[in-house]
Amino acid sequence: MLFLVFVLLLLAIVFFWQSGRQRRAAGLPGGRVIYTDTHAWGVVEKPLFSSELGLTGKPDYLVEQNGRLIPVEVKTGRVPDAPYDSHIFQLAAYCLLVEKTYGKRPPYGIIHYPNRDFAVDYTPQLESALLDQLAEMRRDENRTNVPRSHDEAARCRRCGFKKVCDQSLV
Numbered sequence: 001m002l003f004l005v006f007v008l009l010l011l012a013i014v015f016f017w018q019s020g021r022q023r024r025a026a027g028l029p030g031g032r033v034i035y036t037d038t039h040a041w042g043v044v045e046k047p048l049f050s051s052e053l054g055l056t057g058k059p060d061y062l063v064e065q066n067g068r069l070i071p072v073e074v075k076t077g078r079v080p081d082a083p084y085d086s087h088i089f090q091l092a093a094y095c096l097l098v099e100k101t102y103g104k105r106p107p108y109g110i111i112h113y114p115n116r117d118f119a120v121d122y123t124p125q126l127e128s129a130l131l132d133q134l135a136e137m138r139r140d141e142n143r144t145n146v147p148r149s150h151d152e153a154a155r156c157r158r159c160g161f162k163k164v165c166d167q168s169l170v
């Protein structure tokens with residue numbers, strides 16, 4: 001279980017660090033604004049899990065639409081003009097887990113910001129970029145020294161590892 005928690009933690013960090021680079025390389029879908037009926041959203045009781053990928057995670061909601069399951073991730077705070085790359089990758093991970101768990105591939109997922117919803121297509125390109133991230137993450141698991149990938153003090157200020165990180169800018 002500790003391993004899985006570690007995997008998720010790494011996933012979040014790696015996605016945060018590398019999302020900009022990956023998005024440029026992979027041409028990630030930016031997401032389109034949609035209207036959703038939140039009453040139809042069903043809370044996910046248990047985390048989804050793939051032993052094959054060593055990955056677990058729990059979307060905030062799953063919506064059933066014509067036999068398809070659509071994961072929904074709820075975000076608070078500032079509402080962006082387009083979904084953040086890190087949020088797109090997180091949603092893609094949920095799409096992948098939904099497909100592995102239920103055997104149904106979601107055509108898209110939803111990112112719900114306080115007053116705006118985006119549908120993000122779960123394309124083969126997005127899946128491929130996600131799998132690349134996971135593979136890179138596994139390679140990094142064995143490294144003891146991963147260099148800082150940015151020069152943004154504000155990012156370090158918000159980081160939960162700043163007290164133990166020897167590369168922190170704050």
Ligand code: SF4
Pocket residue numbers: 148155156157159160161162163165166167168169
């Ligand atoms: S403190 Fe800064 S450099 Fe260290 S892990 Fe956090 S964001 Fe990265």
